Each structure stands twice: as C-alpha cells, then as structure tokens.
Amino acid sequence: MSTALQRMSRCKFDKSLPSAMGENMSLTRSNASIKDVAKSADVSVGTVSRYFNEPERVKDETRLRIQAAIEALGYLPNNLARNFRLGKTGTILVLVWTIGDPFYGDVLSGISRVAVEKGYRISIREFAPGSLSNTDLNDIVTSRQADGIVVLGGAAPFRRSDDHSVEAHPAIVVCGETADTELLPYPRVQVNGHQACNEITQYLIGLGHERIGFMRGEQGSAMVQDRETGYRSAMEHAGLPVEDDWMASGNLTAEGARRATRQLINAQSRPTAIVCANDEMAFGAMAELRILGFSVPEDISVVGFDNTRYAALMNPPLTTIAQPTADIGERSMYRLLRAMKNRASESGVEYVPHQLILRESARAPTKKHRAPSV
Incomplete structure (x- = not known):
C-alpha cells in the first residue's frame, strides 16, 4: 500500500466527513503572502489570483512558475473566511470504491495537490456500490458537508432516478474509467480504454501472434466493454478470428484470473498470447501458467493494463498500459472546480494519453508449443 493510502486509510470515515488533510490546515500555512508568490514567480499579483480562481486563463508556463513558487514558499491561500461568507465548506468529498487499491493512491495524490493548492480540504469516504441515494447526495451539500464530489472507482455509489436530474446534484466528477453505466452521464477524466487495448493487441499481432485470448472482468461493465472492443477491433482489422473459448472472465482479480487461465489453456486451439484487462489478472495468469x-x-505471452507499481517487479516484468494516474487526479479536480464555480454540470469525457510500456512478458511466438500439463 502506498504512503498516501496508508495515511488516508487511518482516517475515520463517518458521516461527519473529517478532513484527511486536517481540520486546521490554514493554521499551518507559512508567513508568505500572495505578493511573495508573485515576486518569486515574476508575475503580477493579479496573475496569481487568476491562477487560484480561473486557472484555465493562465498559460501553462506561467502556471508552472507560480506552482513552483507556491511549493517553495509553502504558501496556502486562506479561504476559510471567504467560504464562510459564501456559504461554502471548503471541503471536497472523495468517494473511493476500494481504498486499498494502489492505483487510487496515485490518483488521490493528484486530487490532494490541486485541492490544497486551491485552499480546499479533502474528506474521503469508502463506499459500496449503490450505498448512497440521490437524497444522500443532496443532503451532503444542504448540510454543508462538502462543496463538490469526486468519484473514484468502477461502480456508482448512488443511483440516478427520473425525478433527479444531474443538475439537482452537487457538482460531481468521475475520476478514471467507470464500470457502471450510472456514472456515464457525469463528466469524466480517463484514458481511452478502447484505444489502449487496441494498441497493445496490435503490438502482439505485430510480434506474430494470431491466436490471442482476452481476459475480462464482469460482462456489462462499461470499462471492460471498452477494453474488450479495443481488442476485438484490432483482431478484426488484422483479419484474425476471435474464438469463443479465447474469451474468459477473471473478475478483475488475481484469483479469478487463475481459473480463467485454465479455461484459456484448455481451448481447442490454445492462444499464444493473453491480453488481460488489468494488471491484477495478468499477475494471476502468470502465476497459474507457472504452476501449469x-x-x-x-510459451505464452501475457500483457496487462494499468502499470501498477508491481508490474515492473514481476518475473518477467509485465508489458502493460500505463495511465497517468496523478494527472488524472489533477485534471478531475480542475473540472470539479470549474463545475462548482459555474454552478452548472460539465459533461463529456476528457481523455488523457496512455503509454504502452514494453517489458519482458511478451515476445514473438515460438513455432512449437508444449502441451498443457492440466
């Protein structure tokens, strides 16, 4: 578990929504003023103010200089008085499906950086799918628990109803790909799973593989469907078949992947490569293949998706798709801040670039394969 997650997991998640960043954040700010930041960054005070209130109007180069000055001086804007006058809490609620997932640790670090930079505190609540109602969401705002919500995870913590439009909810942004169609109407920041899986499948085809299996999660998952269609489109474009017994469900877990691996190995025409919809299943597949x-x-190439921190430590190191997790967190916070400021729901998906990470778990297929020992 990452340091960020270890720290956050020690927070108490109850209805009072305590801040993971500390209730007295403003008391720890340095003596630096906004004028000091402006002088250090060689910009005007107005530009620094615009950086905090209208970041989209600040050039990237200028933004980076201001950000460096803020970090060097330890400056934090004191927004508590302003928030009180405007009826705001100064708190952002982050709903996390699985707080122990290392993927979310890096995403949370990006969210926290922007939140603190903009004078907000972070409260984190772990949830089960469907555990919050639409009324709960509105109560969070009307009872002044949070100004906005970032949802992390594959499932929706709430269900939308016909009499509750998106505009009736507090500002909500979905961070990362979602497995739940309930979250599709909300603004999202994510990689293009279809495009990424298409690319990694094309890579295997380029190595000479023609029999490529796919290990997915639960059917009906929006995230897994995107990744599966990317795999299928690459196979179709190359004129290669997709046999029914080349498709197996590993439930996005290492244990589920072990069972799915046996299914793929016993296919009538055994695949020479397996595309796994996440790294966790790739780890399980590699472990089971070794046992078999x-x-x-x-004998068999295996690739994953996510580039989790253990991917490079596997034996052999895993070829996978990397997501810019911290950047996803940062961009999600900026979208949320815009939605909160404009008091209107943003819409649509903002895609961030992925990267194909080539390691040692994939190679050209050999001409002769050993029979499975199952």
Missing part, C-alpha cells in the same frame, strides 16, 4: 508448467513469454 508454462513459461512466460517463451
């Missing part, structure tokens, strides 16, 4: 007497990548 297969060598990765000499």
Whole structure:
C-alpha cells in the first residue's frame, strides 16, 4: 500500500466527513503572502489570483512558475473566511470504491495537490456500490458537508432516478474509467480504454501472434466493454478470428484470473498470447501458467493494463498500459472546480494519453508449443 493510502486509510470515515488533510490546515500555512508568490514567480499579483480562481486563463508556463513558487514558499491561500461568507465548506468529498487499491493512491495524490493548492480540504469516504441515494447526495451539500464530489472507482455509489436530474446534484466528477453505466452521464477524466487495448493487441499481432485470448472482468461493465472492443477491433482489422473459448472472465482479480487461465489453456486451439484487462489478472495468469508448467513469454505471452507499481517487479516484468494516474487526479479536480464555480454540470469525457510500456512478458511466438500439463 502506498504512503498516501496508508495515511488516508487511518482516517475515520463517518458521516461527519473529517478532513484527511486536517481540520486546521490554514493554521499551518507559512508567513508568505500572495505578493511573495508573485515576486518569486515574476508575475503580477493579479496573475496569481487568476491562477487560484480561473486557472484555465493562465498559460501553462506561467502556471508552472507560480506552482513552483507556491511549493517553495509553502504558501496556502486562506479561504476559510471567504467560504464562510459564501456559504461554502471548503471541503471536497472523495468517494473511493476500494481504498486499498494502489492505483487510487496515485490518483488521490493528484486530487490532494490541486485541492490544497486551491485552499480546499479533502474528506474521503469508502463506499459500496449503490450505498448512497440521490437524497444522500443532496443532503451532503444542504448540510454543508462538502462543496463538490469526486468519484473514484468502477461502480456508482448512488443511483440516478427520473425525478433527479444531474443538475439537482452537487457538482460531481468521475475520476478514471467507470464500470457502471450510472456514472456515464457525469463528466469524466480517463484514458481511452478502447484505444489502449487496441494498441497493445496490435503490438502482439505485430510480434506474430494470431491466436490471442482476452481476459475480462464482469460482462456489462462499461470499462471492460471498452477494453474488450479495443481488442476485438484490432483482431478484426488484422483479419484474425476471435474464438469463443479465447474469451474468459477473471473478475478483475488475481484469483479469478487463475481459473480463467485454465479455461484459456484448455481451448481447442490454445492462444499464444493473453491480453488481460488489468494488471491484477495478468499477475494471476502468470502465476497459474507457472504452476501449469508454462513459461512466460517463451510459451505464452501475457500483457496487462494499468502499470501498477508491481508490474515492473514481476518475473518477467509485465508489458502493460500505463495511465497517468496523478494527472488524472489533477485534471478531475480542475473540472470539479470549474463545475462548482459555474454552478452548472460539465459533461463529456476528457481523455488523457496512455503509454504502452514494453517489458519482458511478451515476445514473438515460438513455432512449437508444449502441451498443457492440466
């Protein structure tokens, strides 16, 4: 578990929504003033003010100089008095599906950086799918628990109803790909899962693989469907078939992947490569293949998705798709701040670039494959 998650997991998640950043954040700010920041960044005070209130109007180069000055001086804007006058809480609620997932640790660090920079505190609540109602969401705002909400995770913590439009809710932004169609109407920041899985499948095809299996999660998941269609489109474009027994569900877990691996190995025409919809399943697949007497990548190539922190430590190191997790968190916070300021719901998906990370778990197929020892 990352340091950020270890710190956050020690927070008490109850209805009072305590701040993970500390209730007295403003008391720890340095003696630096906004004038000091402006002088250090070689910009006007007005530009620094615009950086905090209208970041979209500040050039990237200028924004980076101001950000560096803020960090060097330890400056934090004191927005408590202003928030009180405007009826705001100065708190952002982050709803996390699985707080122990290392993927979310890096995303949370990006969210926290922007939130603190803009004078907001972060409160974190772990949720089960469907655990919050529309009324709960509105109560969060009317009872002044939070000014806006960032949802992390594959499932929706709430269900939308016909008599509750998106505009009736507090400002909500979805961070990362979602498995739940309930979250699709909300603004999202994510990688293009279809495009990424298409690219990694094309990479395997380029190595010479023609029999490529796909390990997915639960059917009906929006996230998994995007990744699966990316795999299928790459196979179709190359004129390659997708056999029914080349598709297996690993439930996005290492344990589920072990069962799915046995299914793929027993296919009538065994795949020479497996595309896993996440790294966790790739880890499970590699472990099960080793137990069954297969060598990765000499006998079967395995690739993943997410580039979690253990991917490079696997034996062999895992070829996978990297997501800019901290950047996803930062951009999600900026979208939320815009929605809160404009008092109107943003819409649509903002895609961030992914990266194909080539390691040692994939290679060209050998001409002769050993029979499975199952």
